[in-house]
Every structure is written in structure tokens, then in C-alpha cells.
Amino acid sequence: MRAVIVAIGVAFLIxxxxxPIAIKVFTRLKAGQPIRAEGPAMHQGKKGTPTMGGVVFIxxxxxxxxxxxxxxxxxxxxxIAQVEPTMTALVLLGLMVFSGAVGFIxxxxxxxxxxxxxxxxRGKLAGQILVGTIFGIVALYFPSRMYDVTGARTNAxxxxxxTLSFIRDIPALEIGKVASVIVIILVVMAATNGVxxxxxxDGLATGASVMVLAAYALIAFWQYRHWCADPNYTEAYCYxxxxxxxxxxxxxxxxxxxxxxxxWNTSPARIFMGDTGALGLGGLIAGMAMSTRxxxxxxxxxxxxxxxxxSVVIQIISFRTxxxxxxxMSPLQxxxxxxxxxxxxxxxxxxxxxxxxVAIALGLFYSEFLAAVT
Numbered sequence: 001m002r003a004v005i006v007a008i009g010v011a012f013l014i015x016x017x018x019x020p021i022a023i024k025v026f027t028r029l030k031a032g033q034p035i036r037a038e039g040p041a042m043h044q045g046k047k048g049t050p051t052m053g054g055v056v057f058i059x060x061x062x063x064x065x066x067x068x069x070x071x072x073x074x075x076x077x078x079x080i081a082q083v084e085p086t087m088t089a090l091v092l093l094g095l096m097v098f099s100g101a102v103g104f105i106x107x108x109x110x111x112x113x114x115x116x117x118x119x120x121x122r123g124k125l126a127g128q129i130l131v132g133t134i135f136g137i138v139a140l141y142f143p144s145r146m147y148d149v150t151g152a153r154t155n156a157x158x159x160x161x162x163t164l165s166f167i168r169d170i171p172a173l174e175i176g177k178v179a180s181v182i183v184i185i186l187v188v189m190a191a192t193n194g195v196x197x198x199x200x201x202d203g204l205a206t207g208a209s210v211m212v213l214a215a216y217a218l219i220a221f222w223q224y225r226h227w228c229a230d231p232n233y234t235e236a237y238c239y240x241x242x243x244x245x246x247x248x249x250x251x252x253x254x255x256x257x258x259x260x261x262x263x264w265n266t267s268p269a270r271i272f273m274g275d276t277g278a279l280g281l282g283g284l285i286a287g288m289a290m291s292t293r294x295x296x297x298x299x300x301x302x303x304x305x306x307x308x309x310x311s312v313v314i315q316i317i318s319f320r321t322x323x324x325x326x327x328x329m330s331p332l333q334x335x336x337x338x339x340x341x342x343x344x345x346x347x348x349x350x351x352x353x354x355x356x357x358v359a360i361a362l363g364l365f366y367s368e369f370l371a372a373v374t
Contacts, residue, residue: 004221007068007249008256014060015260019053023264023271026050031111049269052107054277057257058100061284062093064253069246088243091139091159092250092287095131099192099283102127103275118275128192131283132185136160139184139290140177144242157229157242160184165293167368168239184290187298191289192282194305197312197331199278202267204333204347206258208304208354209281213255215301215358216288219365220248223292226369237372240293247291254284267344297364303357304350308332 026032032048069089105127106119119127139160162180164173175183199205224244227233241247258281264270273281289298299306311332318326327335336346 001221003068003071003245004217004249004252006071007064007253010067011057011060011064011253011256012260014063015057015257016263017260018060019056019261019264019271022053022056023050026052026271031107046269049272051111051272051274052104052276053261053265053271054100054103054273054275054280057254057261057273057277058096058280060257060260061096061250061254064257065089065093065250068249068253072245086246087138087142087144088159088246088291089250091135092247092284092291094138095135095188095283095287096254096280098131098135099128099188100276100280102131103196103277103279106275106279125189128189128279129185132188132286133181135287136181136184136188140180157240159242160290161293164295166296167294167365169293183295184286187289187295188283188286190309191286191298191302191305192279194302194309195282195285196275196278198305198308198333199273200331200333201337201343201347202269203262203265204350205278205281206262206265206273207347207351209285210255210258210262211351211354211358212285212301212305213251213258213281213288215362216285216292217248217251217255218362219292219294220244220251220288222365222369224248235373237369241291244292247288250284251288254281267347294365297361300357300364301361303360304354307353311335 027050031050031052102119102124106124110118140158140162143156143158160180161169162174162177163169163171164175164183195205195209198208220241221244223239223241224230225233226235226238227244228238228240230238261273261277265273285298285302289295289301294301308331311327312330314326315330318324328338329335333346333350337343
């Protein structure tokens with residue numbers, strides 16, 4: 001637990017203290033956020049606010065992971081043996097960093113062109129597919145080699161699973177490695193685009209991501225305390241996952257980094273996360289669902305992201321089939337802006353929706369455990 005706390009604290013402090021530096025640097029570089037002319041009129045006042053702030057909390061997460069991992073060296077040897085493999089960290093941090101890199105290219109092009117277009121849809125889609133494919137393969141084709149204190153092998157788990165999962169793997173839904181890689185790609189695309197669409201108001205996506213990542217930190221730590229690979233855990237009911245403590249450490253670090261960033265990103269925002277941050281967070285959240293074996297639980301944990309994404313889908317389908325719009329503007333948060341809601345009211349109420357989704361998901365996760373042990 002101390003490693004997770006160390007990672008959270010380090011990530012929070014780095015993000016909190018370094019974001020003002022990033023604001024000054026990006027301002028001097030004239031890396032201001034272009035605003036769509038067709039967007040809500042009140043957004044024009046945000047023109048020029050520095051973007052690409054996601055760089056800060058992505059770097060903070062990586063540094064905090066290293067700090068948290070160093071803290072693990074103070075644990076007893078039996079516990080250290082359970083967290084030595086780093087393939088899980090490679091996949092999770094890789095998804096975050098390289099998804100963020102795709103977003104960084106998009107942000108860079110926006111700033112350079114002084115236009116909100118950025119990277120075209122095909123380019124962004126190709127980047128998401130490439131990242132999902134690479135880390136999907138790594139997650140499924142490189143099993144761990146883990147040993148207990150006696151030197152006996154305890155399991156050979158991969159980061160991902162060839163079985164679809166809800167609270168845990170569902171044996172009846174074995175789909176094989178190739179199909180599983182495709183599922184991972186789809187999850188990465190869905191999560192990155194979901195967070196990106198939500199990132200339309202000051203602090204909205206950041207705050208929602210904090211809740212989702214905190215939920216995954218709790219799930220992963222619970223799995224660690226009831227881990228099938230732990231030689232000290234003797235109960236029959238346990239979780240078959242790989243490196244749950246590292247998952248909890250990274251999720252906690254990312255949540256802490258986002259809280260530090262939120263200090264500067266809340267209304268009125270002094271910096272935006274940009275596509276760099278939105279795609280980076282989406283990639284990490286997708287990795288969390290994959291590594292904790294809770295892929296089908298993700299739509300509930302990320303309820304707000306799903307609702308906002310569906311508002312865009314509904315708007316497009318309605319306009320293309322009937323020529324009419326269901327919402328004044330999509331994504332959904334802009335509909336309420338045009339309806340007269342203040343930005344702060346929308347953000348807080350949408351955070352409540354995000355919190356409800358997280359609470360329901362955690363309730364389902366824990367109730368499944370209770371039902372199994374009683």
C-alpha cells in the first residue's frame with residue numbers, strides 16, 4: 001500500500017508544481033488552443049489558452065511509477081517477488097504515452113496551423129489502431145514468469161486475456177488471441193475518443209478521469225489482496241490477473257497527477273490538457289480495463305464518457321437520416337451550454353453522473369466477491 005501512496009503523492013506534487021511552468025513555456029511558444037468558430041460563442045474568450053497540458057500529467061505518472069516502484073524495495077522479499085515483472089507497466093504506460101503522442105501530433109498541427117482541424121480523422125484513427133495493435137500483441141503474447149519465495153513457479157499470466165471479461169474472465173467467452181487483439185484495439189479507440197469528446201469544458205474530462213482511475217486503483221488493489229499468484233493467500237476464491245499491485249500503483253499515480261493538473265485546469269482554466277492528455281488518459285483507461293479483466297465493466301465505470309460519445313453518435317445518425325438534430329450541439333455538454341446552463345454547473349453535474357457510474361461499477365465488483373465467498 002505504501003508504494004501506491006508514494007506514487008500518488010509524487011504524481012500529485014509533480015503535476016501541481018510543474019503545470020505552472022508548462023503554462024509559461026507553452027505561452028511563450030504561443031501554443032494556444034484554437035477555438036472552433038462554429039462552437040459556443042462563450043468559448044471564444046478561451047482562445048489562446050495554452051494547450052498540450054497533458055504532457056505534464058503523463059510525465060508525472062511515469063516518474064511517479066518509478067518512485068512507487070522504488071518504494072517496493074522496502075517490502076519483504078515475498079511481496080517483492082510478486083511485483084518484479086514489469087510487462088504490465090510497459091503495456092499500461094506505453095498505452096498512455098503513445099496514445100498521448102498521437103494526441104500531441106494533433107495538438108502540434110492545430111497550434112502550427114492556428115486552426116482547430118489538427119490531425120485528420122484518418123491519421124488519428126491510424127495512430128489509435130497502431131498503438132492498440134502493438135500493445136495488444138505485447139499484452140497477449142508475453143506471459144509472465146513469476147516465482148514464489150521457494151523458487152516454485154506460481155503462474156504464467158499475460159497482461160491481457162483471450163477471454164472476454166466483466167468482473168473477471170468469463171470462461172464461456174473464450175475468443176482467442178487474434179480476436180482479443182481486435183477487442184483491445186476497439187477498447188483503446190472507444191476510450192480515447194470517449195475522453196477526447198468529453199474534454200470540452202474546463203476540468204470536465206480531468207475530474208471524470210480522476211474518478212475512473214481511482215476506481216481502477218481500488219479494483220486492482222483489491223485484486224492484489226486476493227491474488228491467486230500470492231503464495232500467502234490461501235482462500236479458494238481469488239483473482240487471476242497479472243501484477244495487480246503495479247496496476248494499482250499506475251492507476252493511483254495517474255489519478256494523483258490529474259488532481260494536481262485539475263488545480264490549474266478547473267474553471268477558468270489556465271491550461272488545457274489537449275488531445276495529448278485526452279488520448280493519453282483514454283489509452284491508460286483502456287489498459288486498466290484490459291489488465292484488471294473488467295472490459296465489459298468499463299462502460300459502467302466510464303458512464304459519462306459513454307453518454308457523451310453516444311450523444312455524438314445519435315446526433316450524426318439523426319442528421320444524416322432525417323436532416324434534423326436531436327441536440328442543439330454535440331457533444332452533449334455543448335447542448336446544455338446553448339440551453340443556458342453555466343459551465344461550472346454543467347461540469348459539476350456531469351461529475352455527479354461520472355461518480356454514479358463509478359459507484360455502480362464498484363458496487364457490482366464488490367457484490368460479485370461477496371456472492372462468491374458466502
